Amino acid sequence: MLSIGVDLGGTNLRAGIVDTVAGRVLSSARGPTYAEEGPPAVIERMAALINQAISEARLATDEIVAIGIGVPGLYDPATNAVRFLPNLPTTWLDVPLGREIELRVGRPTALVNDARAFVLAEATFGAGRGANIVIGLTLGTGIGGGIVIGGQIVLGHDGSAGEFGHHIIDLNGPRCGCGSRGCLEAHASGPAIATMGIKAVRQGRTTVLRDLIDGDLNRMTPEVIVRAAEMGDPVAREIMDEAGLYLGIGVANLVKIFSPDVVVIGGGVSQAGDWLLKSIRQVVSRHSSVTYLDRVSITLAALGGDAGIIGAALWATRVAQSRKRL
Numbered sequence: 001m002l003s004i005g006v007d008l009g010g011t012n013l014r015a016g017i018v019d020t021v022a023g024r025v026l027s028s029a030r031g032p033t034y035a036e037e038g039p040p041a042v043i044e045r046m047a048a049l050i051n052q053a054i055s056e057a058r059l060a061t062d063e064i065v066a067i068g069i070g071v072p073g074l075y076d077p078a079t080n081a082v083r084f085l086p087n088l089p090t091t092w093l094d095v096p097l098g099r100e101i102e103l104r105v106g107r108p109t110a111l112v113n114d115a116r117a118f119v120l121a122e123a124t125f126g127a128g129r130g131a132n133i134v135i136g137l138t139l140g141t142g143i144g145g146g147i148v149i150g151g152q153i154v155l156g157h158d159g160s161a162g163e164f165g166h167h168i169i170d171l172n173g174p175r176c177g178c179g180s181r182g183c184l185e186a187h188a189s190g191p192a193i194a195t196m197g198i199k200a201v202r203q204g205r206t207t208v209l210r211d212l213i214d215g216d217l218n219r220m221t222p223e224v225i226v227r228a229a230e231m232g233d234p235v236a237r238e239i240m241d242e243a244g245l246y247l248g249i250g251v252a253n254l255v256k257i258f259s260p261d262v263v264v265i266g267g268g269v270s271q272a273g274d275w276l277l278k279s280i281r282q283v284v285s286r287h288s289s290v291t292y293l294d295r296v297s298i299t300l301a302a303l304g305g306d307a308g309i310i311g312a313a314l315w316a317t318r319v320a321q322s323r324k325r326l
Helices: 039-056 097-105 114-125 184-188 190-202 222-230 234-258 268-272 274-287 304-325
Strands: 002-008 012-019 024-032 067-071 074-076 081-084 109-113 133-139 143-149 262-266 297-300
Touching: 002 039, 002 114, 002 304, 012 039, 012 304, 024 039, 024 304, 039 097, 067 097, 067 114, 067 304, 074 109, 081 097, 097 109, 109 114, 109 304, 114 133, 114 143, 114 262, 114 304, 133 234, 133 268, 143 184, 184 190, 184 234, 190 222, 190 234, 190 268, 222 234, 222 268, 234 262, 234 274, 262 274, 268 274, 274 297
Parallel strands: 002 067, 067 109, 133 262, 262 297
Antiparallel strands: 002 012, 012 024, 074 081, 133 143
């Protein structure tokens, strides 16, 4: 059973032909988003990329069951329209993306939040395969998440269930992009970690971070901080421990609420690997006494960069099949 998963990113678009039974990407096409040109131009490029993927796979359009689009923000499941994409120019207010792609490609199309797509894929084919309750977190420019119970993604009434990055862990914490203070995202996202590194350099602390970025604060990234930590730099290790502390608090809260079998950590920042996992596991161990932690696996994602398009394609397939049954 073949469907197409699409990843709408701020920099790149990717469309992949996905075997939704095996959970494999058979082929894919990629192109720039040029998001600054606005939704109509991006939609045209997306449709062209989808058609390119179909053509290069030597498939007929009607061999594709459905198209799933992972969007980096909020959407309306009832209208198949984007509500708000905070990190894209113009923020895509009330853009009928699903309908426009259906018109241009001629296949049923469903939207899903990109983090929810990631978790659905990992729960079905990846690190959470076979588990009953899977919680997922994506760590990157923001912090996204999702909940899968009994193989079904939990979306809530508007597709927003699983926005773990915006649960508040410190009422007096830094301002978050959502308008609140002390959200998990404000403490432990990629930009939050980089900001801690920038602050350390500006304060004149003794650290190799300054040398690793040649004094250019614009080059400070979580990857640079992890590299410094691996070199034994105490400031970098302190930063990673602090990020792990806040992530651990967030995960501990989720463990107490959901009592999951598996917590899957993915996204670009998750490449820090053991630097984060060690801290997360220690904090969870200290603050989650209400459940049997030996039955909770906290692990890194298994599907890499394919998780998003696999999950989007799987979600679209399920939506199309449910519509047929009605």
